[in-house]
Amino acid sequence: MDGKINTCGCTCIRKADNGDCEEEKCGFEYSSLSQASSCPIPKPPQWAPLLQIPYAEFRSAKTDSNTFPDLPDASCRSEGTCPVTVLFTGNNATLGKAWTKNMFPETLSIGKDDIWDDGRSAISLSRVPRSLNLASNAYLQYMKPGAQMPFEFTKEMPKGETKISIDLSSILGTLFFTWVTLQLFPVILTALVYEKQQQLRIMMKMHGLGDGPYWLISYLYFLTISVIYMLCFVIFGSAVGLKYFTLNDYGIQFLFFFIYVNLQIAMAFLVAAIFSDTKTAAVIGYIMVFGSGLLGNFLFQLFVQNPSFPRIWVMVLELYPGFALYRGLYEFGQYATKASLLGMEGMKWADLSESRNGMLEVLIIMFFEWWVLLFVAYYIDQIVSSGGAKGPLFFLQKSRANPPSFKTAIISMKRNGSEVFVEIEKPDVREEMLGVYSDPSFFPQRKNVEKLVCEPSDSHSIICHNLRKIYPATDGNPEKLAVKGFNLALSPGECFGMLGPNGAGKTTFISMMIGLINSTSGTAIVQGLNMATDMDKIYTSMGVCAQYDLLWETLTGREHLLFYGRLKNLKGDALTQAVEESLKSVNLFHGGVADKQAGKYSGGMKRRLSVAISLIGDPKVVYMDEPSTGLDPASRNTLWNAVKQAKQGRAIVLTTHSMEEAEALCDRLGIFVDGNLECIGNPRELKARYGGLYVFQMTTTSDHEDEVEGMVKGLSRKATKIYQISGTIKFEIPKGDVRIADVFQAVENAKSRFPVYAWGLADTDLEDVFIKVARRAQGVDHVLS
Template sequence: MEPSLRGTASFSTQANALLRKNLTFQKRNLKTNVGIVAFPVMLCVILVVLQGVIDHELDKPEYRCGCTCPSGGGACVCGPQHSTLDQVGTCAIPRPPRWPALLRPEPLARPRKFLDILLNNLVWALSGWCSTSQLFFFFFFFWLKYLNNNFSFLLFFSMLTGIAGRLFTPIPSSSPNFSDFLNILANVIPGTDTIPQFTEYIEPAFVSDRPLYLIQPQCLPSFNLSVSVDIDNFPIQLDVECVQGLSLWRNSSSAINGDLYKGYRQGNTARETNEFLTAYDFLDTSENGFNVNIWYNSTYKNDTGYVSIALLRVPRSLNAASSAFLKLFKGDGLAMQLEYVKEMPKPATKSRFDFSSLLGALFFTWIIELLFPVILTYLVYEKQQKLKLMMKMHGLKDGPYWMISYAYFFCLSALYMICFVIFGSIVGLKFFKLNDYGIQVVFYFIYINLQIALAFLAATFFSSVKTATVLGYIYVFGSGLLGEFLLRFFVEDTSFPRGWIIVIELVPGFSLWRGLYEFAQYAFMGNNMGTSGMRWKDLSDPINGMKNVMIVMTVEWVVLLPLAYYLDQASSLGGGMRKDPLFFLRYFQKKRSLSWRRPSLASQGSKVAVDMEKPDVAQEREVVEQLLAESGRTSHAIVCNNLKKVYPGRDGNPDKLAVRGLALALPQGQCFGMLGPNGAGKTSFINMMIGLITPSSGTAYVQGLDIRTSMDEIYTSMGVCPQHDLLWETLTGREHLLFYGRLKNLKGGALMQAVEESLKSVNLFHGGVGDKQVGKYSGGMKRRLSVAISLIGDPKVVYMDEPSTGLDPASRNNLWNVVKRAKRDRAIILTTHSMEEAEVLCDRLGIFVDGSFQCLGNPTELKARYGGSYVFTMTTSSDEEAEVESLVRRLSPSANKIYHISGTQKFELSKQEVRIADVFRAVESAKSKLKIYAWGLADTTLEDVFIKVAKEAQSFNVLS
């Protein structure tokens, strides 16, 4: 099929080609991919094993309800009488007892000794009415703004003092009968300093060794009471102590806050602690209405549910205030009793400890983020090995590359997470089973997309796989550790500004940790409390940070992916030709027709350099200027117009001028060879032509397209055989050619035929060589494959950089035949150090020295122009060397001896001074006088021309 009829490969065709190549590549790396996906499965197995060990330990008799095990060893004894408070969570309580409603616990869990000190200071407390040192005392305040005159003040003060006087009801006698303890404790104010947050269904005050307090208006010095009560047929011995309650007056909310929180958990005496029980704000309370706010210290939190311990005791405080209000206006005979509280029945359960939820935030952060170095390494590998650039130079556009690469990484990440969640749920990890799967799917979907975008962005800053891998794993483990041991404290500290937490979560690793932390907390709570984990309605909870995390990750995903694409295109970090920073604006403009550009004034740049050029080089420049001045297209495939490349000097060194205003016109069907010593600038010229680097000035046109602005279009009709083979080690030669053939829009039978012919042409067809992985190829076989790739799809312009390097003579001759056939309908630029290869393949040659052409022409012309002499060689005995030299001088007086060693001498004979017939006659005559071992007469070779031109150019540059 003709290229003109075949057209350029469409987006879908290129996407299909890349997808097929990637699937084949990943199939060859199946073990690695299975290992990646199996890693979370292995982790789940480890967590299940650890969970089993923990459950086995918790199932031992010492943790069962009603079992006691001796500390020194021995058999455990089980029975209801051996139950302890620590076993409440596992005991069955079919008929929970009725417990009195008590005041909130004393948060410090103060020892008995300290309570004795408190009681000894009660006399001092009575004498200091407005002192703020009374523990467990109520105090009141009112707002002056509610009082309009002195009369209302007197009435309100009288009401408050009346209520205060009725808060603490004295016990009926000094030795009350506690047989009906619920009725007794409903008519007084009982209190306890036990902490109920870790117990269920049982009031710790009635099963522990701590005393029960009675808050009285006046405590007798000799008050000491120990009573026995019967609760559900279980006798309990209680020590009852008296604490005197005083009411204090405050007139502002700031004073209330100061007294409630000042000195909290500080000091060793009652005077230093400044801890109060409760404060009441009666607002607009009057005899016609009761309106009260209760103030209490809620500093202590229950970590399993953010529930204040103090809140568990608030009902009793509210009952005390309400009952005092009724007694004031309805008489002391009226009482509002809060007789008892009772939990719901409870079945027997096992002690539960969810190991996966406890460690989930840290370990699962590491597990999920382990995909980041994998993706980053793959992207940087393609960049480091120039595989991405190789694909682009053969026509692959950015759209298909980004879409297919992104889709592949997304599928790999999705499969990874699906296996993780499904297997974790199957083996029973509460982290996955208790939390809503819908929230998990949304969260993981957003994060894996963000992680892929982050990998694309990070890949633009790396050129080494090793560096990218090391820094990738540092990021993974660093973000997990910092999240667990730094961000956790910020999240759990309610005083830390929430806005700063969102700023910290802008780091994707921290946002992942925060989301997993929320999952872990809800799963841990749900497992302990026998409820579900996180649900959609929980996202509205202000303490739940999951909604903010998902919003932050979504915004970052939307921002980072376009930013990564922009940096890849508009900066040198992407590894290819850097586009204009505003390149994206051209997509909003109408496409303009591509045409030849007339030379600008800049093309006349270096007049001095132009005037000093050799005639053939100057003639080439005139041809270029004439072509650019003509309108429309011509038969020339490549036109270079004053192409220049300057590398900026570093460390005080001057700028390096690699290419000095090169001009070249190459028609279709011609092979142009570039000869030159190392460092002459050949590679810089080729790199500009294939889009690796940007010209400093000037430009070149390929098929009428400017290399500065239209490289994407040029790539569709270009083939490249780089100096170093850029191949996938796990793909076969056939798979390489299929991929690059599809990029050139070959399809179906035409594609298969082209691949077969390419393999045959480079001797990779027979013996199944074409179906072997490239990693098993020799260096010569890889070289032949690179040449076949450059010619697949009939590109109109081909660049070959030393194509026969490393080939044996037979393979080299075969390769030359391939290039000869290929140059018939395309333009080829070939660089080589083999003069024989240059003579065989090239229609024209250019010797390139110090950044510019020194001569241009076909091999015969160059040898005729720069090789105007014969080389005469004769070998005799050492004694006869003088006679040989005399013979040569008679033939050519200006002969130049160029070689001499042990009887062998070489001379340059001017063609203008000698004829070949004269040389033969002179040698035949000398054979009768001299003992001649060997002799020869040769014309100048291309190698001689190259050496001569290079030396002259380098000598001139040194002198100038």
Template sequence: MAAGFGTQANALLRKNLTFQKRNVKANIRLVAFPIVLCLLILALQIVFDKLVNNNDDNKCGCICVRRNGDECVEERCGIEYSNLDQAVFCPIPNPPEWPPLLQIPAPEYRAVRNDFMTFTDLPSESCRINGSCPAIFLLTGNNHSFGEILGENMLPNTFSINPSNLMGSLASNVAGSESKPGTSQFLDSAFFSDLPIYSVQSRCASNSTISAPVQLSSINITQEIRCLQGLNLWRTSSSEINDEIYKGYIKGNSEEEINEIIAAYDFLNSDPNKFNVSIWYNSTYKNDTGDSAIGLVQVPRSVNLVSNAYLRTLLGPSAQMLFEFVKEMPKTETQLRVDLSSIIGTLFFTWVVLQLFPVVLTALVYEKQQKLRIMMKMHGLGDGPYWMISYAYFFVISAAYMLCFVIFGSVIGLRFFTLNSYSIQFVFYFIYINLQISLAFLLAVLFSNVKTAAVVGYICIFGTGLLGSFLFQLFVQDQSFPRGWIIVMELYPGFSLYRGLYEFGQYSFRGHYMGIDGMRWADLADSRNGMREILIIMLIEWVVVLAIAYYIDKIVSSGSAKGPMFFLQNFKKKPHSSTQRPALGRQGSKVFVEIDKPDVVQEREKVEQLLLEPSTSYAVIVDNLRKIYPGRDGNPEKLAVKGLSLALPSGECFGMLGPNGAGKTSFIGMMIGITKPTSGAAFVQGFDIQTEMDTIYTSIGVCPQEDLLWENLTGREHLLFYGRLKNLKGSALKQAVEESLKSVNLFHGGVADKKAGKYSGGMKRRLSVAISLIGDPKVVYMDEPSTGLDPASRNNLWTVVKRAKQGRAIILTTHSMEEAEALCDRLGIFVDGSLQCIGNPKELRARYGGSYVFTMTTSADHEAEVESMIKHLSPSATKIYQISGTQKFELPKHEVRIADVFQAVEDAKHRFTVFAWGLADTTLEDVFIKVARSAQAFNDLS
């Protein structure tokens, strides 16, 4: 009885668990990678905390107001004791007020007339030598005269500073600074640097620099105030201004190539009844490398400047829209808390999770490369149990790996794990590892070599991480990048993984910095959170990829490609057993056989008769089976098997003889489902090989030409696995395994429990034979089973095969005539894809070996006398060999008597010296050579 689904699943599960137990070192290396990586991040975090997070510059400034020796017993902290970096961490219930400033270009960068900027109204380059270059404002508009008036009213004509009310004076005037703006205005960097504050005016007196105290709350500083001439220059159009700004932008290290302006204004269609203006502003001095959110851009003062100019034009010079100050929002004390796992974890953890992909992929490709999958299938393992157990096996490994990863990361305190909701992490990792396993099953079809699959897998790991970090993440962060394209990119599973880990990192970083929780389920409703969309994408992809992978596997898994609509065959009504089947019927067209092969014709007629019977005891029936390999690379098509017909009853061993390339392996390949027949039909136990191979696999055994074994499993474990696939259980399984090991001489000396990878070639061959016979298969295919065996092992194997013939049919290929004669009840000689003769060894010798072979060795002088003697004995004798006095002749049996030969030799000994002689009957090897030569000669002529 065939093994059921549960039995097959149990067999494969036990095999996988045993195989996994043999790979403890590999598993330790696999789990060690994320553990080492987490420890490395932890070490970096400890160092970073010491050097950065806990550094005095990254917390509110303090001073010691009372000491006891070297020990400070009282200290005061606050913004008044802090520098620019420390101020952002202090508690500031009442932020200081700072005057709004223009962003002034540094003296060496202010716009001048040079080779690439030829406007004559620009100042000469000589002003850069003494730092007297004015700050340039560019103006344009539809109404030139009105625009000129606005420009004249923008800047004050006098430099009036009240030292007792410096901040009010700066607010009333037009102040600016060339310092880089900070990330906050708790302490304005312009007042805490060596650079002066500028009062921008239409003209400056000769001595226009003063120093004045500045007091804000408890902050006391002395600030240098310097007058700076602002120069308004008119341009004919906005495009001219745009071009001038573009040409003056920073291009490199050469200061001569930089021409910066303060601001530019296009008054458009402004007039006394309407105010409409576009403003260009200078963002060169942002305190960062390009992200405008990091450095404050000093734009408000530029807007206020032109607004006041419009008011003065309408209402007179006393009109003013006072822009007194800017200040930050109040805040409590904060602390610099940068979590490295949240920053670098996205890239590193992407590599950690993706590491599972080549592990699964190479395991699947290994079974394909070693043909272990088809070997299991040929011994009865169905696709359902294989997929269920293999998928569950890889899932458990992946889940255990991810569980160790998350638990270890949480135990050592990586906030990437501890701050984000574990339930979201569970769902995310659960869906992704399932998608990853499904993808590995799908892509395994594309590879036939483990090394190639491993290389491609690891390239995908590092390529995905690097592309995600340096390309995909930039698109995610760019709010102007179309969201639709982000979703398209996330269809690639690696980017889905990266996006999910990126979201975890962002939420854990923000949560740690602000002292709040990381990602929670409610956060998935946020439109800026991409977690919900990738969970949906990965879930859909998992289902789709898994279905496609299973569908493709069903088509190609057996090696003989099924049709794309193979699943429709499940709706056909199948008989329950071979004894209840209707007549099998002919398949294909009849092929006529030459009249000089009556044994082949007789075999074909027997097949035709058996096909008409409603039931039969014959184990194998082959009807007009053909295999044609299509031509490739300019080579013609190859006819490997030419209309073979064969009937094989139970209890018979049929031997297939033939030269290399005769088609023997192609025939067995079709019979075991590796290749698909071109035409014709074959039935095993009454089941059709083209439509019912899954049923046939439950009742056959196969010993392939190559030893298809798991190197890490022992001989006993191989037999236990295949025995379970044959529905052996309990004591029957144990007894069958022991008997099989004993029969092939692998039981004693601990050989049975030795890994197959350490077996010699002969031991592997014997194990392959034992596998093919375990479980009482009804049909056994053995492709050159004794190859590589020593004489003693070969004779022992022959004994095993002879015993195995009872109640089963065996098809055996061999190049050993001795083996064929010892084991086979019938023989068939294959030449160029066709069956040339069939019969038992005695019949073949009688039919094709009707001659004696006479050999005599004399001196070279007597060769002619020996040839004359043979012609006298048999006029039809043929010389087949001659060298250095040794001659060999074929003597037709009907022309000679053995006694006459002996008498002729005795007479010859009296006339000349005979060194050696012999008379032999035709051997099976002679028959094989004769049939092969005659068939090849006939094919060459035709």
């Protein structure tokens, strides 16, 4: 290849049986740009000898400043009739006149086609014998009338200036234009990964946006941006006069760029399924941009220009979209360069059938690859976005119009031995699953979970039966049993609160119920629909306030609610009214806060907006994971009022660390510890069942602590000391062992014996119940382990 760079290009047109070339053709049309300058030109254009003759308006005329009386008047310049003046010097005037008659025949005429204008000087060039030839012919005719010495079509000077037309954009623009076109790829890629990283897509899905509409809307959005971008690119290039665009057919350019931007979008969807971090995706995207351009310019182009390199391998390389783009832009540049040098037209539709034109194969490859990548991207996305619910062969599973009932599923699980039951020792938890609720007056229609699973009805919004989640062992760590056989039946209009220490499994349970992760075993029914098979239908009647604010930072609070309201089929005045009521309910309506970008909101404002999003559109089931985190007391009270109003007609599952919030909002509470539901009931029941104690506290000097302890033991021998530091002692006293009047009397007696700085007697609150249950459960687990 290197030895042929400075030679004219050739191609073999007939090969022998042994593979040798019997006949080849060489020439400009078989050469690359670097070889074309070495090719001979078979029929070079011929130039006649030229004589420089000035324009009529610049020819000599009579003026006041000259001394030649025989010159015409200057008025001939405006009329264009001034004759050409030729100076003849010599002593023999008769000979001069005779020669003059022979120099310019009377038939000589100069027309517009004989005038050349370079745009810079007032010089015309006529195709008449040059001065020396004129004089020679005049002398010959004087000596021998009729004799002539023709001097035509010889490359002599002066001649017309040749404009060198080299379009640098066609020669050097392929690499640059490749980079310009590929700049959209990392933009699309990071936008897709951002929605996945911030869990915005799953948030939209949980509010009713299916995979099909999401793909269609996102694809059309990116396609619109890409088409506008490429149109501006071509229009700008044409406007500044780049022959790369003006000489090639615009129809071919539009078809090429349209197919490629579709292929680029499909590739971005495919690559986005692999990454979950925006920064990593952006780095990889720009590496692909610059890497594709450089490899195309310094490697792939050499293969294309080398006639000995197998064409099939060029097509294989073009399967990579970056090389396909480079090949198409390279062909545009080649045709534009040849057209610019030879005064020809650029690439036309008829040129696509030429064997040396690679544009047709590139269009075909990109078109089919576009659909293949789109299908593969959607297939991988279905597996990845399902969190493992769909296997690699999910498309082979037969769709069932009527999925089996829970009763059928439970019977099947019992027969196969796949159902795992947890031994339940807590009476209240056992009653939730197997027996009648302990306080029928609180929920008189309550049935146990076992009956509801086998005979589902519309009286319960949520039914969970033996729901479990096991995280597999990773990085040398053992597997983690996050949720251990959870059972719950929740009615419309009921708010169920989940309490528990960090890592207890509350968020894992919420994540299973909203479809973020899949349960390991167990069953759940929401609004009469099987969570395992009908999650897409469940999403249409579900609202979610996740533990972290899942918001677009560039959208305003009002725009968020408008978007999610439309997903819940709200339109027109109903949508506007619902948005305003939601903003007012969480105190985001006044002061222009609703129209500020969410990225400028404080943490508390974002939290309130997340709660408003979960409640818009009248969802029948709402999950709130620590909704009041980070709120000030006033905002928290506003939020509680909004949740209380929203309870009407819908079931709410709420996790919180605030005992005050649990008592204010929740009709029933469940305390979670290490994946187990340790107790369940309304706040009054839990305090009565796990409380039953007075908390007595006294502060005195350090040397009188023993006397305080003796006083308390005198009131009740079952009193338990739970806290002691620097003279402050706290005890738990069973309510049945002591009367409040006896406590007051004992304190009055103690004041006369030693100093008492402070004292107090309090009933058990929910926080005490939570701490007691959590400590007991963790202590039992510690002993068992």
